Amino acid sequence: MEELPGGPERQSGAGGLPHCYRHPGVETGISCVRCERPICPQCMISASVGFQCPECVRGGAASGPGAGGGTGSTPAAASRPRTVAGGAVTADPRLLTKILIGINVLVFIMQVANNNSFDSSYELVGQAQTTPFGPLVGVAQGQWYRLFTAMFMHANYPHIGFNMLSLWWIGGPLEAALGRARYIALYVLSGLAGSALTYLIASPTEASLGASGAIFGLLGATGVLMKRMNYDMRPLLGLLVVNVIFTFTGGIAWQAHLGGFVAGIVIAIGMVHAPRERRTLLQFGTCALVLVAIVGMVLARTAMLT
Template identity: 60%
Template sequence: MDQQPPGDRAAAGSGVPMPTCYRHPDRETGISCTRCGRPICPECMVSASVGFQCPDCVRQGSGTGHHPAASRPRTLAGGSVAADPRLVTKILLGINLAVFLLVSIRPALVNDLTLLGRWDPAPMLVPATGVAEGQWYRLVTSMFLHQEVVHIAFNMLGLWWLGGQLEAALGRSRYLALYLLSGLAGSALTYLLAEPGQGSLGASGAVYGLFGATAVLMRRMNYDMRPVLVLLALNLAFTFYNRDGIAWEAHVGGLIAGVVIAIGMVHAPRERRTAVQVGACTLVLLASIGIIVARTMSLT
C-alpha cells in the first residue's frame, strides 16, 4: 500500500503551532522521523520501510547495518537521496543564465531559438521559419530563452524557491522529467493557440509546472495549502489581466502538466510506483506530441 506520512493533524486543527524541522527551523512540518521522533521537512525526510527517517538516522543505520531499508534511502517519490538535493535546480539555473548571457552578446540568436509557429515574411523569396517548417527544436530552446532582466529574474526566483523542495522530494531524474515535460506542454499549448507568427520565449511553462507540482506535494504532505494557492492565484490573475506580452498558454499548459505528473509521482502505489510514474510522464508527453502534430498539420 502507498506509504502515508504521519501528519500532525491534531496540532494543525487545534491552533497549536506546528513543529519545525530540526535541521531547518524556519520550515513548519507535520512529519517526524520514525526512529528518533524529530520533526523533518520534505528536503530532509528519507523514505524507509515504515514511515520516514531523518538524515542522521539514515547515516547511523548505514553505519551499523541494522536497517537495510535506511541504507538505501529513497525520497517520497522513490528516487535516490542525493548529497546535494538542489544539483539539478542549479544546473537548470546555470543553463538559463548562460543562454541569457549568450543572447545578450549575440541578439540575433533570439530569432533562431524563440518559439515560432510559422512565419513567412516574403513568400517565394525568403524561406518560411518556425516549428511548422520542421524546426522542432524551438519548442525546447524557447524554454531556456529570456531577453529581459525582469523576466529571467522572476522565472529564476520561482525555479529556485520551488525547485529545491521538489527535487528533494522527487529525486533528480523525476524532478528533471517534471521540469522538462511541463515546459514542453507549455510550448505545445502556445504553439496550438497563439498566432503562428507570434514569438514566445521563457521558462514560465516549466515554472508553472513546478507551481502545480508544489500544490500536489503540499496536499500529499498534509501541509497548509493556502500560501501556495494564494500565490498561484495571484500569478494566474496577473497572467490573464495583463495578457499583452505574456504567453498565458504556456502558463496554463505547464500548470496542467505539472499537476498531472506530480499526482502520478507522489500518489503512485509503492508496488506499482515506477509504472504509474512513467505512465503519467508518458501521458503528458504523448498529449504534447499530439497537439504539436495536429497544429503542424493545420499550418502546412
C-alpha cells in the same frame, strides 16, 4: 549543524509548526516515525509506514540484514535513503536547480551580447514568416527544436529575474522531495507541454519564449506534494493567485502557463501517489503519457498549418 540522535526537537515557529531538526529555519508538520523528530521534505525518506529521518534510515540499514559484512539477503541498494517519490537522497539536493538557473542565465547573456539577433532562430514560432532579420522558419515547417529552446530564453531583465527567483524558491525544495531524475523529467515535460499548448492554440505568427511553462509545472507539482503531506495550502494558493493575475494582465503567453501547470499536476500525481511496489513503472508511465499528449498536440497543429 545536525542535532545528535536523542529526544525530538519541537521548537515551534511563528506559524505554530515545529522546525525541521536538520534545517532550523524550515517549518514542517511531518515527524520521523521512529524518533519523532520533525523533518522537512528535504530530509524525509519514504518508509513502509510514514517517513523516517536520514539518521534513523542509516541506523536501520547498519543494524539490518547483511550489516557488518554478513550474508543477509537484502541488497545494500534496498537500504539506501529515498525521497518521498522514491528518488535517491543526494548530498546537494539543489544541484539540478542550480544548473538550470545557470543555463538560463548563460543563454540570456548570449542574447544580450548578440543584441537579441539570434532570438528568431530559437524562440517559439509556429509558422514561417518574414522578420526584420530575414525569413523565419517555424515549428510547422519542421523546426520542432523551438519547443525546447524557447524554454531557456527570456525577453528582458525582469523576465529572467522573476523566473529565476521562482525557479530557486520552488524548484529547490521540489528537487529535494522528488530526486534528480524525476525532477528533471517534470521540468522538461512541463516546459514542453507549455510550448505545445502555445503552439496549438496561440497565433502561429506570435513568438513566445521563457521558462514560465516549466516553472508553472513545478508550481502545480508543489501543490500536489503539499496536499500529499497535508501541508497548509494557503501560501501556495496565494502565490498562484498572484501569478494568475500577472499572467492575464501583463501580456504574457497564458497558454504556456496553463500547459505547464496541468502537466506538472498530472506528473506529480503519478510520482507521489504511485504505490511502492509499482512506483517506477507508474511514475515513468505517467511521464510517457504526458509526452504522448505533447506530441499529439504538436502533430495536430502542424497538420492544420501545412
